Amino acid sequence: MNLQFESILPYLLTGxxxxxxxxxxxxxxxxxxxxxxxxxxxYLPRPASTVASGVExxxxxxxxxxxxxxVYFGLPYAGIMLSPTVAAALGLGLRSGGYxxxxxxxxxxxxxxxxxxxxxSIGMSKSSAYREVLLPQAIRLSIPAWSNEFTVVLKDTxxxxxxxxxxxxxxxxxxxxxxxxxxxxYAIVAAIYFIxxxxxxxxxxxxxxxxxxxxxxxxxx
Amino acid sequence: MxxxxxxxxxxxxxxxxxxxxxxxxxxxxxxxxxxxxxPSGAGKSTLLRCVNLLMxxxxxxxxxxxxxxxxxxxxxxxxxxxIGFVFxxxxxxxxxxxxxNVKLGLVKVKKLSGQExxxxxxxxxxxxxxxxxxxxxxxxxxxxxxxQRVAIARAIAMEPKIILLDEPTSALDPELIGxxxxxxxxxxxxxxxxxxxxxxxxxxxxxxxxxxxxxxxVVLETGTPADLLANPKHERTQRFLGKISELYGVKxxxx
Numbered sequence: 001m002n003l004q005f006e007s008i009l010p011y012l013l014t015g016x017x018x019x020x021x022x023x024x025x026x027x028x029x030x031x032x033x034x035x036x037x038x039x040x041x042x043y044l045p046r047p048a049s050t051v052a053s054g055v056e057x058x059x060x061x062x063x064x065x066x067x068x069x070x071v072y073f074g075l076p077y078a079g080i081m082l083s084p085t086v087a088a089a090l091g092l093g094l095r096s097g098g099y100x101x102x103x104x105x106x107x108x109x110x111x112x113x114x115x116x117x118x119x120x121s122i123g124m125s126k127s128s129a130y131r132e133v134l135l136p137q138a139i140r141l142s143i144p145a146w147s148n149e150f151t152v153v154l155k156d157t158x159x160x161x162x163x164x165x166x167x168x169x170x171x172x173x174x175x176x177x178x179x180x181x182x183x184x185x186y187a188i189v190a191a192i193y194f195i196x197x198x199x200x201x202x203x204x205x206x207x208x209x210x211x212x213x214x215x216x217x218x219x220x221x
Numbered sequence: 222m223x224x225x226x227x228x229x230x231x232x233x234x235x236x237x238x239x240x241x242x243x244x245x246x247x248x249x250x251x252x253x254x255x256x257x258x259x260p261s262g263a264g265k266s267t268l269l270r271c272v273n274l275l276m277x278x279x280x281x282x283x284x285x286x287x288x289x290x291x292x293x294x295x296x297x298x299x300x301x302x303x304i305g306f307v308f309x310x311x312x313x314x315x316x317x318x319x320x321x322n323v324k325l326g327l328v329k330v331k332k333l334s335g336q337e338x339x340x341x342x343x344x345x346x347x348x349x350x351x352x353x354x355x356x357x358x359x360x361x362x363x364x365x366x367x368x369q370r371v372a373i374a375r376a377i378a379m380e381p382k383i384i385l386l387d388e389p390t391s392a393l394d395p396e397l398i399g400x401x402x403x404x405x406x407x408x409x410x411x412x413x414x415x416x417x418x419x420x421x422x423x424x425x426x427x428x429x430x431x432x433x434x435x436x437x438x439v440v441l442e443t444g445t446p447a448d449l450l451a452n453p454k455h456e457r458t459q460r461f462l463g464k465i466s467e468l469y470g471v472k473x474x475x476x
Contacts, residue, residue, distance in 0.1 A: 119311070121275060
């Protein structure tokens with residue numbers, strides 16, 4: 001085996017750069033979508049909350065690769081042309097939004113209305129009660145499940161291969177086409193995904209331990 | 222001027238298609254302690270929640286210091302900050318320490334500086350017998366009795382005109398009830414205006430200026446503890462007190 005590490009490294013680095021970009025983009029967009037949907041489902045009155053849960057169902061019910069094809073190959077026919085990277089980030093964000101809304105909804109519901117009522121009873125406004133009482137707890141409670149979603153998005157960036165984003169897997173495939181060493185190259189790529197995932201879950205776990213509410217076990221009342 | 226701090230006039234409230242309050246009325250003088258008793262489902266908690274506008278009454282009017290608080294354009298936050306509320310399940314903010322639980326309203330609603338809020342919060346906590354060593358504890362690290370006392374401190378620190386207490390000891394283990402009742406007794410002695418829903422007949426008998434008996438959405442009768450407990454006029458009051466003394470007979474004679 002004579003892998004020329006110096007020669008393939010730049011390709012892998014470029015790939016990892018795009019993988020990171022898609023992960024961060026997808027998670028950020030997913031956070032915005034997920035938080036809005038969760039809020040709408042939990043606190044808005046009937047028509048809005050029903051629409052929000054419908055949207056959540058749809059987002060969670062379509063395979064990621066189909067979302068990619070819809071956004072990248074389909075949208076141009078509606079006059080919207082997106083670069084592969086933007087299309088992939090959008091697709092990842094849409095799907096992650098569906099899952100993140102479930103995470104946040106669970107957290108919000110587990111806190112219960114009593115604490116918000118207590119905040120209102122001392123004269124705090126509704127928005128202040130949400131900001132000061134509900135959100136800080138909901139975020140803490142969401143960390144374990146959100147950490148899992150983080151690793152899912154990280155790994156699923158590899159599906160952007162299908163629409164030609166130069167992410168890690170795509171770069172690896174390019175290298176294999178030149179070196180004809182699929183076993184070594186794909187093993188390296190697998191190891192990179194594994195290590196990145198490990199780092200993410202360890203870091204999130206540390207954050208969870210650090211911000212855990214003293215005296216409370218896994219969940220809050 | 223009527224001389225009343227709180228006037229509740231004929232409150233009606235429907236919940237889930239059922240009429241819970243059917244014209245409940247009561248008046249309170251400043252400095253009074255009033256205890257509401259009555260069977261479950263009588264509308265006691267609903268009445269309290271209407272008074273601090275956690276629920277809007279369907280009809281009827283409520284006046285605080287001769288100002289109507291049930292009007293359309295009332296400032297909800299301002300009214301609520303003048304009416305303390307103590308919940309059955311404490312409802313402390315679980316992510317904040319005991320001290321910060323009391324401080325939050327002082328900073329966010331009363332707009333006190335951090336330092337002033339902190340010293341006021343500390344004073345309120347000491348008033349309810351929470352030692353300084355517990356200030357940095359989180360609710361989940363406190364006993365139920367301590368949590369409820371922190372909740373009372375959170376209410377009194379706002380310096381409300383009146384404090385409403387909704388079954389403040391019902392969620393507590395029996396051995397923790399006493400410490401909360403003692404704090405309520407202190408408040409009564411310092412002439413804090415208090416309206417409490419409670420099943421602690423001993424407290425009602427010894428501390429209340431007046432007892433209010435509610436049944437089926439209305440205030441059925443009102444009287445001093447001596448009058449109402451000894452000579453209840455209504456048959457329903459008699460029946461309720463009979464049941465209570467069966468259950469808590471020992472406590473009543475001991476109290």
